[in-house]
Amino acid sequence: MDKAQLDATSTVAIIGGGQAGGEAATLLRQNRFEGRIVLFGEEGCLPYMRPPLSKAFLAREIGKDALVYKAAVAYEKAQVEMRLGERVEEIDPGAKKLLLNDGATFGYDQLVIATGGRARKLPVPGAGLRNIFYLRTIADVEALQPLMEAPRRLVIVGGGYVGLEAAAVAVKRGLVVTVLESAPRLLARVTAPALSEFYERIHREAGVDIRTNVTVSGFAPCQGGTCDVECANGESFAADFVLIGIGLVPNTELAEQAGLHVDDGIVVDAASRGSDPDIYAIGDCAMHVRHGFLRRRIRLESVPNALEQARAAAASIAGRPVPEATVPWFWSDQYDLKLQMAGLSDDYEELVIRGNMEASTFIAFYLKEGMIIAADSVNRPGDFMAAKRLVGERKEIAPSRLADESLPLKSLMVAAAA
Ligand SMILES: Cc1cc2nc3c(=O)[nH]c(=O)nc-3n(C[C@H](O)[C@H](O)[C@H](O)COP(=O)(O)OP(=O)(O)OC[C@H]3O[C@@H](n4cnc5c(N)ncnc54)[C@H](O)[C@@H]3O)c2cc1C
CATH class of the missing domain: 3.50.50.60 (FAD/NAD(P)-binding domain)
Known part of the structure; x- marks a missing residue:
């Protein structure tokens, strides 16, 4: 079945008001989609950033306001209808309708599922204690x-x-x-x-x-x-x-009930489109059938991935070229350490440390068949960008040169290209 042609009378519904859903909503308008955009978010607040929850917000260094991803005015300007506090209970893909928690139904032309995930519960006795x-x-x-x-x-x-x-x-x-x-x-x-x-x-x-x-x-x-x-x-x-x-359990129940292909995530293609051509899935709930950069099946749980999939879905819905997938990356802040990671390291063959682990400032490069497949940077935000590029280009650089701090990373990039 071909994707339905959309026009100014069409409706795109988004289920889920996390960063993926919030980003997709405004990007649809930036991609000049002229129809109606409606976002349903059960949490009852504007889409917010989860990373600070275990960092600055838990430490009370920032307040709730600082978590807001985009101010209300951004959605107003993009003419996105924010239906916050509303939960979608069911998708009927045949009739292209959503069933809402108050019993009402809502018709869509294209649907974006951005339902994220929930904390994995520990199934042991006493896990329900109040502390x-x-x-x-x-x-x-x-x-x-x-x-x-x-x-x-x-x-x-x-x-x-x-x-x-x-x-x-x-x-x-x-x-x-x-x-x-x-x-x-x-x-x-x-x-x-x-x-x-x-x-x-x-x-x-x-x-x-x-x-x-x-x-x-x-x-x-x-x-x-x-x-x-x-x-x-x-x-x-x-x-x-x-x-x-x-860990996390992806919220895929709605998609499963709707008969979409689900396998530890709603299975999607490079445009973030699922097995129903009018339904997309983005963010933590989505499983890349083949990630464009990693060239493998994977579900990623990170903000950069949520935003990248939102970009892909918004472009595809608006009939524009889907941007190419980039190197996945992630960060974590613990004490005064800023960890930034690019690529996936799980099947690496060789580890090269550049810098000083004792002094907590270094980059760990992961190599496979001579190529840089991933990099973990600790307190090297400046070098991280170069490292990410090396991963993105799967550069082959001799480990001794990679570890040699007298050679700037940028020069290695050029030398490798030459
Ligand atoms: C504590 C913590 C720290 C993290 N730190 C980092 C970090 O440092 N770096 C990084 O890159 N990533 C980090 N992450 C991961 C990152 O936050 C997630 O990858 C990202 O939030 C995914 O966004 P999402 O929109 O896909 O999902 P979510 O943020 O989970 O949003 C989904 C939303 O959909 C709503 N929803 C679900 N079902 C329905 C329904 N039926 N109807 C209506 N609404 C529904 C949910 O309530 C939720 O609000 C962290 C996550 C956590 C929890």
Whole structure:
């Protein structure tokens, strides 16, 4: 079936008011789509940025206002109807209708699903205790903030980014912090062992008790509202409160019910279009059937990816060329360390460190078949842009030259091209 021709009488509906949905809405207008644009967002507030939730907002360094992604006026100017506080309950792709939480229906010509994801729950006994928390929304952080005071004991389950960022905030505020990670090392899915060791050292030096190879088996309530975190190896940790950060489950139920192809994400092509040509999916809920740069099937959970997919969908809906996929990247702030990562490192063969890990200023380059496939930069924001380009161009540079700080990265770029 060909994509329906759109005109000024057409309606694009967007489900989900996160950064992906908010970006797609305004970009549709920038791409000169002339019809009606309507965004349904169940959270009841303007699209906001989640990255600061586990960083500056948790630390109360910024207020709620600073989280807003685009001011209301941006949507007004783009003539986007923001239906905040409204939840889409069902999609009927045959009739091209949405069923809303108040029982009303809403017709669309093209649909963008930007429903994001929710925190993965830990399915163990006692997980429903009232001092067990997750961190995905503003409301989640608002529930945590009053507890983030010394000398409370916080146990964090999960040594990924969210857990480690929260650990950094908490220990700085004087809490007694323990991180329990079931894998043998921190950040195991996303970085090399050298980087895991680096972050483990930083956290230990700051006073965080890091335990790896520890699997949480349950929570038991204790006197005074505290709890014991019980582990499979028989150990237990007393906690005033617990934060679970073990990943995300994509919100794909609507798409599944609608009969779209879903496989750990709503499967989409390079234009972010799903198996129904009039339905797109973008952001954390979408699975690239083949990512344009990575050349593989992948679901990415990052702001740059959410924005890139919003650009692709908006261009495609408006009948414009879809921009090419770029190198995926991500960042994480812990203490005074700015980590920026480009590319995916999981199948690397060789690691090259440029800089000084002891002094916390370096870039780790990941090589495969001689090509740079990924780079993790710590406190090198200036060099990160060059590193990202090297990844983007899959440059082949001799490891000895890459590690040699007397050769500026920019010169390596030129030399490699020559
Ligand atoms: C604590 C934390 C820290 C992070 N840090 C970083 C970072 O440092 N760098 C980085 O790149 N990324 C980071 N991320 C990831 C990044 O925030 C996400 O990749 C990004 O927010 C994805 O945006 P999205 O719009 O796809 O999804 P979401 O932000 O999840 O938005 C989806 C929205 O859709 C709504 N919705 C769902 N179903 C319906 C429905 N049926 N009807 C109406 N509305 C619905 C949801 O309530 C939600 O508001 C972080 C995430 C978290 C939680």
